[in-house]
Amino acid sequence: MSISPPTACRNASSGCPGYAVERGLCSGCLAQSKPTAVAASDPTSHLRWKPYVKGERSEHDRLMATSQWKNRTAPTCKSCNPICQRIIDGVRCTRPSKEVHHLSADLKRFYDPSNLVALCAEDHPKTQGEPEAPREYAPTRWIFGAVYEHPKPSNPKQGEVTIGENGVAR
Numbered sequence: 001m002s003i004s005p006p007t008a009c010r011n012a013s014s015g016c017p018g019y020a021v022e023r024g025l026c027s028g029c030l031a032q033s034k035p036t037a038v039a040a041s042d043p044t045s046h047l048r049w050k051p052y053v054k055g056e057r058s059e060h061d062r063l064m065a066t067s068q069w070k071n072r073t074a075p076t077c078k079s080c081n082p083i084c085q086r087i088i089d090g091v092r093c094t095r096p097s098k099e100v101h102h103l104s105a106d107l108k109r110f111y112d113p114s115n116l117v118a119l120c121a122e123d124h125p126k127t128q129g130e131p132e133a134p135r136e137y138a139p140t141r142w143i144f145g146a147v148y149e150h151p152k153p154s155n156p157k158q159g160e161v162t163i164g165e166n167g168v169a170r
Contacts, residue, residue: 006019007024009025010025010029011026011029016028016029059107060107063110068111069110069111073100074100077117077118077140077142078098078118080118080140080143081097081140082096082118083096083097084097084120084123085117085118085119085138085140086117086123086136086138087138088136093119093120093123095122097118097120098121099124100117100119101116101117101118101124102115103115103117113140113142114140114150117137117150118140134153135153136150138150
């Protein structure tokens with residue numbers, strides 16, 4: 001077996017005079033490049049996407065990542081309702097639907113078509129469930145001709161108060 005000549009440290013261009021002992025670095029540069037104790041305690045620190053650890057991600061986010069949602073429910077809702085279902089001042093939005101919104105944040109109704117509406121990106125609220133202001137939607141159409149009506153928001157008279165499903169007065 002022949003012995004190869006010593007190789008300069010990778011940091012030689014930065015002024016390091018040492019010779020490589022491991023991974024192209026001299027012993028001094030290698031000691032500086034060792035991960036800190038905090039980073040060493042996290043075995044997933046090198047990963048771009050962290051694996052799911054129970055309790056770190058919400059149940060809603062976990063359900064959004066399932067194949068049933070991504071490959072069946074959401075695409076079916078968007079294909080059966082290609083136009084945004086939002087109704088503003090009695091006129092339906094005419095933009096194409098891009099996202100599926102849950103009317104209720106109740107996870108038991110996550111895949112329920114009567115709880116879903118297909119919306120354009122501009123009309124999709126970025127929170128789970130319905131915002132406090134009442135919104136009106138066109139009926140959701142589903143496979144085999146099923147149609148799911150959505151309750152129209154009630155406009156209380158001046159001075160009248162209503163209590164929503166979440167117990168908040170409007």
